Amino acid sequence: MSNEELIRKSGEILSDPRNQKEEIQALQDTMYVMGGKWRLMIINSxxxxxxxxxxxxxSIPGITTRMLSRELKDMEANKLIKRTVTPSTPVLVEYSETDYCLSFGAIILEMIRWGKQHREKIRMTD
Amino acid sequence: MSNEELIRKSGEILSDPRNQKEEIQALQDTMYVMGGKWRLMIINSxxxxxxxxxxxxxSIPGITTRMLSRELKDMEANKLIKRTVTPSTPVLVEYSETDYCLSFGAIILEMIRWGKQHREKIRMTD
DNA sequence: TTGGCTGGTATCATAGATTATACTGGTAAC
DNA sequence: GTTACCAGTATAATCTATGATACCAGCCAA
Incomplete structure (x- = not known):
């Protein structure tokens, strides 16, 4: 879908009162999964x-073990990453991204694009 | 760009250590602009x-004047909406979405799509 | 003149997210 | 035997977003 198509279609969707509840919920689910200060940096890492x-x-300056631990658990529950334990001595624990995590890609790309444009726009007009 | 292309390209970007800082910042900017409990519902309204x-x-059950006021101000500063004052008696204040707000469309569409899939996936595997 | 509408602001309270700090139990190098 | 690594957990403090409630000035209608 081209960008123009996307913008046009989003206009339709935003103006369309049908299924609003379901769509708002989907949006909020997505934001919840992406949410939190560290999530995107962890995926990235x-x-x-x-x-x-x-x-x-x-690799993520400032993050505490507590937050990293919590986020990793949560992301595993949401099937964004996989946790693999190798019972060697010492135990080896490895985290890896799932295909599902990569399915985020489209959103992440759009968000990066938008964020860059936004910063530029705010900078220009201030 | 097709979905497959997006996923492949996102894989590249996510694996690419260059410009990580800028990209993380762009992502966080975007999340900041979309963030908060009410933002999407207000755009929608x-x-x-x-x-x-x-x-x-x-139109938004549960929102307080405080939150609505704050969000509207913030969204105006971020050029997502326009505030127009007509100096009649009484003063008439109107808010409207900007084209810029609609430029969010691509992200919103992707997020709706992802959120629906996610809900389905979690439901299936529980 | 009491009550309601308009578009909000001010003050305080609360809940959830994040941080700070210390700690565990096992391994291994110096 | 002391230091450092591993993968975390536990507890408490703090910070921030949100909520509750009250209030403002101006206008109108009964």
């Missing part, structure tokens, strides 16, 4: 090849 | 033709 807890932590 | 403060408020 894992997709960049960081697989182990401490590696991910080191 | 205005796009559905509600233009005046009390009308918008009435």
């Amino acid at each position: 894992i997709c960049n090849g960081n697989r182990r807890f401490r590696d991910i932590q080191r | 205005i796009c559905n033709g509600n233009r005046r403060f009390r009308d918008i408020q009435r």
Whole structure:
């Protein structure tokens, strides 16, 4: 779908009172899954090849073990990442992105694009 | 861009360490602009033709004047809506969506699509 | 003149998200 | 035997978003 088509269609959708509830819910679900201060950075880190807890932590300045732990658990529950335990000594725990996580790709791309444009726009008109 | 292309390209981008900072920032900007409990519902309400403060408020059950006021101000600063004052008696204040607000369309569509799929997926595998 | 509408602001309270800090139990290098 | 790594958990504090409630000035209608 071209960008123009998307904008046109979104205009239709936004003006269309039908199924509003379902759509708002879908939006809120998506925001919930993406939500939180660290989520996108964690996805990013894992997709960049960081697989182990401490590696991910080191790659994201400022994140605490508590938050990383919580987020990883939550993302696993939402099937965005996979947690693999190898019972060696010491135990090896690895996190990896799922295909599902990559299915986020379209949204992430659009958001990056929009965010860059937005910053430019705000900068220009201030 | 097709969905397959988007997913492939997002894979590239997510695996690409270049410009990560800028991209994370763009993502966070976008999330900030979309963020909050009421934002999407307000956009929706205005796009559905509600233009005046009390009308918008009435169309969104549960929102307080405080939150609506804050959100409208913020959205105006971010150029998502336009505030027009007509100096009649009494003063008439109208809010309307900007083209820029509609440029959100691509993201919103993707998010709706993803959210629906997600709900389905979670439902199926529980 | 009491009550309602308009478009909001001000003040305080609460709940949830995030941070700070310390700690665990096991392994291993120095 | 002390230090450091691993993958986290536990507890408490704080910060921020949201909610509850009251209020403002101006206008109109009964």
